[in-house]
Amino acid sequence: xxxxxxxxxxxxxxxxxxxxxxxxxxxxxxxxxxxxxxxxxxxxxxxxxxxxxxxxxxxxxxxxxxxxxxxxxxxxxxxxxxxxxxxxxxxxxxxxxxxxxxxxxxxxxxxxxxxxxxxxxxxxxxxxxxxxxx
Numbered sequence: 001x002x003x004x005x006x007x008x009x010x011x012x013x014x015x016x017x018x019x020x021x022x023x024x025x026x027x028x029x030x031x032x033x034x035x036x037x038x039x040x041x042x043x044x045x046x047x048x049x050x051x052x053x054x055x056x057x058x059x060x061x062x063x064x065x066x067x068x069x070x071x072x073x074x075x076x077x078x079x080x081x082x083x084x085x086x087x088x089x090x091x092x093x094x095x096x097x098x099x100x101x102x103x104x105x106x107x108x109x110x111x112x113x114x115x116x117x118x119x120x121x122x123x124x125x126x127x128x129x130x131x132x133x134x
Contacts, residue, residue, distance in 0.1 A: 002069050008082045012061050015089065019054045022093075026051055036103020043100040046108065050096030053115075057089030057122065064129060071132035081132070084125030092118025 001009075026047060029037040037044055064085060068078050095114030099105075 001066060004079065004082065005065050005069050008086060009062060009065055011086060012058055012065075012089075015054075015058055019051070019058060022051045022054060022097075040100075040103060040106065042106050042108070043103065046096045046100050050093040053096065053118075054089055054093035057092060057118075061085040061089060064126075067129060067133060071129055073128070073132040077128060077132065081125050081128050084121040084128070088118045088122035088125065090118070091115070091121060094118075 028034070037047070065082070068081050071078060071081070073081070091114045095112050095116070095118060098114065099108035099110075099112035
């Protein structure tokens, strides 16, 4: 594996700490029956989605990273692919969390568009990698 891919994997593995902390936070909100979480289904749903997407996307990025080194692409495109696979599990959960940051929020604010940006990063990264592997 290239040093760039190993560095990217290291960064992704460090983000697992943030995902674990997010899970602990959600668990504490449930256990302590935190106002603004249990009584706000929109916030609860979006925060749950944010945590789930963070975990799945970090794992997905770690799984596809070894393929980047085998892609028939320039170093610049490989760097772009790695960056996109790191951006997706950061942007998408941020959109879910920050769109209902206040306990009284019952509708997502404009930061929900970060989820779209994260999804776009995922799609573009997957397409670039897939085409480069063919």
